[in-house]
Amino acid sequence: TAVPTDEPVIIIVPTEEPTVEPTVEATVEATTEPVLTSEGEIETSAVPGAFSSEYIVAMNLNGSAATNVTLDLYTNSATPVQTLSKNAFAGGGVTFPLAQFNNDGQYSGVVSSSDPIVAGVYNTNFTGKLSDMYLGTSNPAQNVNLPLVYRNHFSNASTFYIQNAHSVAQNITVRAYLIGTTSPKVTKTYNSVPPNTTLTVNFASDSAYSAFGSGNGAYGYALITGSAGPIAAVSQTIRDIGSDRFMTSYNGLNPSTDAGTSLVAPLVYNQHFDWITGITVVNTENKNTTVTMNYVSNKGNGSKSISLAPNAVGLFYLPDINPKASYGSATLTSNNAKIIAMVNNARAAQGFGSATAALNSSAATSKIAIPIILNSNSGNAWRSGITVYTFGATTVTGTFVKVDANPATSGNKIVKNISLGANSVGLFYGPDFLPASNYTGVLYLQASGSTKIMALANVSNLVGGFSGQMPGVNY
CATH class of the missing domain: 2.60.290.11 (TM1070-like)
Known part of the structure; x- marks a missing residue:
């Protein structure tokens, strides 16, 4: 669970249609601390095409004042190779286009602001028909759990991207547990990982993990530990089965909060x-x-x-x-x-x-933020569906705000409501009401009567033949 804070948010940045009803992911809470977003680029030799962080979006949870949002990019040292900065309107969102990056490559990133923010990344590979999206991590932990990892189980191959969120270099240890066992099959330590940089672990192909097994039945979970301080992680899995390949990714979970x-x-x-x-x-x-x-x-x-x-x-x-x-x-x-x-x-x-x-369920609140909403009825044909789960009868108000635009200006904000019974699920389906061409926005959800809710966003691309999902951030 990420918490809205003004500390850094960690992100990792590489440079028949799926149902628009999303699945589940861990709740992330907004934070004013830098959002550490670490996301690694899948090895390009594994599949055709190249990966790009098509959308890097941060949203300002302060509804009454604008704020400055900074993205620091890191490669292999504690010093950022580039810093980007943008102003986010009150209750609005900003994007960091790849065209503003000085060089192509794989980066880890830290998104920061003096106000509570939420950040997300959508990675795409149109040639390989692969994509997924994930939230920045605002509460990195010393122990992070990846609850589902594969070592070529039915052609599923996992790669871990682990970011050192500590202020100094530290050792990072990976313990891999096989399904049906209670102790790690493999324990491996990576020494002296610099602060803010990202370690890439090729779990499916690295011979260091051979004791875990490979092939059908070789799946389980991984526990990752920093020797001195917090870390953040993203697990990405590719099932490479030709033209029907697909990719999934998710943030590592904090056992103490998730x-x-x-x-x-x-x-x-x-x-x-x-x-x-x-x-x-x-x-x-x-x-x-x-x-x-x-x-x-x-x-x-x-x-x-x-x-x-x-x-x-x-x-x-x-x-x-x-x-x-x-x-x-x-x-x-x-x-x-x-x-x-x-x-x-x-x-x-x-x-x-x-x-x-x-x-x-203990992390549920009446307010949720979702940093990436896309819609286009032509061209790339993006579709967004947001599933909301409520614990009590309520009316949920969805406020969709166009990025890089003032929500107070007419046409930049769209408000929709759905009424739900207790312990039920409802859907906001973007094509029913969002602009039909090249829409990029952020979403604020509010339940009436302080009713607790949770949400998931599914953003699919009909032309690319892929989709991404992320949870809403309860705050």
């Missing part, structure tokens, strides 16, 4: 138009626990329970329960220990997939 005994997955699938969901669950504590998944769908309800030993990881595979050919939401309840979970949605035959964390 773990809980009650998690929510606002959107899951059980063989709904070839979409299938698997949910990996990690027991973060040193005691046994039983985890129950309750599935509420458009065709009825189902449930299943699994037992997890300390540090173990287990799997809920939606096709194992009824009703089939359905979609809905899921809650995960642990009776004895805090858990974290990753929701993996895939329409593999058509080359679509996403991985987003189940949301800790």
Whole structure:
């Protein structure tokens, strides 16, 4: 969970249509601290084409005053190679176009402001038909969990991008746990990683992780630790199966804030138009626990329970329960220990997939920020769908604000409302009301009566044949 702050936000910057209803990812809270955003570029030798951070967006949560937003870019030293700065209107958003970068390459970045901000990155590879988006991390931690990692399981290959968010160089240790085990199969330490720089771990191909295994069945989770201070991480996975390849990415989770005994997955699938969901669950504590998944769908309800030993990881595979050919939401309840979970949605035959964390219900609030909303009915044909889960009956107001524009100016702000019953899900579908050409915006959600809500954004590209997802930031 990222928290709105004026400290840096960490980001990593590389230079048949999917359902617009998003899946789940961990809640990020806005922060005035620099948002550390670390995102690495996938190795270009693995797939055709090149990766670009098509959209780097920061939004100003201060609705009454403008603020200056700075993006510092780092390569392999603690000194930024370039600094970009823009003014964000009150309640508005700004973009950092790649055209302003001095050089092509792979960077880590720190987005900062004196006011609370939220930042996001959307990476694309149009030639390879790959993309995903993720939130900047405003609360880096000394221990970070990647709840779903692959070492060539059904052609899924994971790469980790780990940013040193500490003020000095430190060692970073990766512990990789295989499904069905309770102790790490591989432990590897990387020494003296400079501050603000990003370490790339080729988990699927590096022989240092061979003891984890490779091929079908070689999946699990990774626990990453900084020797002296906080880190941030992004896990990216490519399933390279020719023209139907797809990519997923997600932020590493902080076990102390993202773990809980009650998690929510606002959107899951059980063989709904070839979409299938698997949910990996990690027991973060040193005691046994039983985890129950309750599935509420458009065709009825189902449930299943699994037992997890300390540090173990287990799997809920939606096709194992009824009703089939359905979609809905899921809650995960642990009776004895805090858990974290990753929701993996895939329409593999058509080359679509996403991985987003189940949301800790204790982090829910009545206000949410989402930093990337795209829409275009022609050209690149972007589509945005925002799924909102509410814990009580409420009216949710969505305020869509065009980036790099004053929200107070007519036409730069669009307001829509949806009414929801308790424990239900609603959808804001961008093409129904957003401008039809080249729209880039940010979104503020507000529930009436202080009702707690959570949200996910799915932003797909019909021409590129890919989609990205990110959670809303509760604040």
